[in-house]
Amino acid sequence: MSASNENGSRGGQRAGVFDVRQVIAALFVLYGLVCTLMGLFGTSSREIEQAAGVNINLWSGIGMLVFAGAFILWGWLRPIIVPTESDTESS
């Protein structure tokens, strides 16, 4: 998982400097790959029949990969901008 961008870790007041979008995308890339592969190679015809004839592993795997791609794209187009001076009022 990726700590985001060019912010480094100085300035202790900045809670939430890492980009949660990339973390979510990373998990769903892995989930999507596992499910797609299961759908292609690991799902028996009995299981497909049980799931009303749908190869649900394959379809959800593809869905999750698309979702992860969208989140990566979003993070890339709109990166988190970390202000140099934060104005929280805590001590």
Add this chain to the structure above:
Amino acid sequence: MHVLAQEQLRLDAGPVDYLLLALYFAFVLGIGLLARRSVSSSLDFFLSGRSLPAWVTGLAFIAANLGAVEIIGMSANGAQYGMPTMHYFWVGAIPAMLFLGVVMMPFYYGSKVRSVPEFMLRRFGKAAHLVNAISFAVAQLLIAGVNLFLLASIVNVLLGWPLWVSVIIAALIVLSYTGLGGLSAAIYNEVLQFFVIVAALLPLTVVGMIKVGGWSGLVDKISAQYGANELSAWPGNELTGFGSNFLSVLGIVFGLGFVLAFGYWTTNFVEVQRAMASKSMSAAQRTPIIGAFPKMLIPFLVIIPGMIAGASVQEMMALKQTGESNVEYNDALLLLMRDLLPNGILGIALAGLLASFMAGMAANLSSFNTVFTYDIWQAYIVRNRPDSYYLSMGRWVTVGSTVVAIGTAFIASGYSNLMDYLQQLFSLFNAPLFATFILGMFWKRMTPAAGWSGLVFGTAASLSVFLMAETGVLELPGQGASFVGAGAAFVVDIVVSVVVSLATRPKPAAELVGLVYGLTPKEDRTASNTGEDAGWYRRPALLAGIALVIVVVLNIIFG
């Protein structure tokens, strides 16, 4: 204690499913560690340094509530009652969330209080503050127990571990990330959990729908087996327990929609804390409003699978028709997963369930430790220490509350329909709170004495309705008793507050600026609309209007 029928519910999880589960836990703990790096003061730990964007807090707002109660309880209600369960979302959540964002958030965020009880302190003084802080803390520990119990029963079903081992292990996992990263870790995990929960429930719903032959297939099956009552949301007699249609609609609109829902969503610090963590007034206002959009659609992923289970899973059909079976309504979702999902997606479904239960419990813990540390410990027990003291205190409180939640988990296990149990708790604690808040925010004459006495008598009123229903003096099956209890609490609270206010002295107006509507200048109540808050799609009132229109349309379509 409810012993799950092992062979029936044991899911056929394989190595791939465990791999997917393990991946999920690695990410959860990773977020805890990443979030820890950014915690350097108690404000970071308890309120994420007030720095989060609105979409993050908005999704966390929903996910914090998308715990076991929602997933298991609402699918159980869906299987048992059908469409009337939709009221918990469309009537019982959305209007209150919009109200919180548009009307109440300016006071919460604008006054810079760190918790809901702290608002009580500033508005009404110490007595009301203490009543609120203690009742909230107690409620959170009870509800954390419910979430923990459900989390443990899933682990118990899946792995076959004894329930008490599952309870302790589940508690340790939640403790490790909330203790490390505080609210940021809880919130970021809630956002991740939200998506994992959707990834778990969406395929289940889709496959289930195809299995029963689409929407028309589901309608046919349910009306043939159980009658058409379960297919329309109104008037919902089965749900409320009222024989008369008029009383039933009244109970839903006033009891659930107004008192219970507004009490829960607008004064519950678990929810409000998420909005307080956002980075501007505009973002704080948008938090519950953004949350309202996914919230409208969640019933399709929770109630519909429950109904599908009721119409197609053998054991569920037996339970509905004869009332006798070795499964319970709470098992609806698990049974459907067992029947439909192959290995692979099954692992994700399990991760989603565990995610949801952890989200609920983490939310309870993170709000409990804030209230306990700021509003009880710092305010009354150990005052004037450096901030670092309260930060480490917060971590220890998290540990302590986890231990107590393990105890309350065993109390929760005594109730078969957890939704009933939670509604009872909410009506006891939240309904009078809302009455006090709404009166206090709009009526500057309301006095400190009225603040605490209204709360005490309101809570006593809902407690007596609860006891009368338990002992059989009041005959109200379903969830009618909590609707009546909430209504009674609200009315008693308002009456007592008004009477006491007229007899005692109000606070001077100068002390109420920022806390009472009439005494707060308009510019202090209005969010900025420049910079990061610019654009029509970031205007809270407009977004709220759009949400309201959609929810009315949904009620017409499925009414």
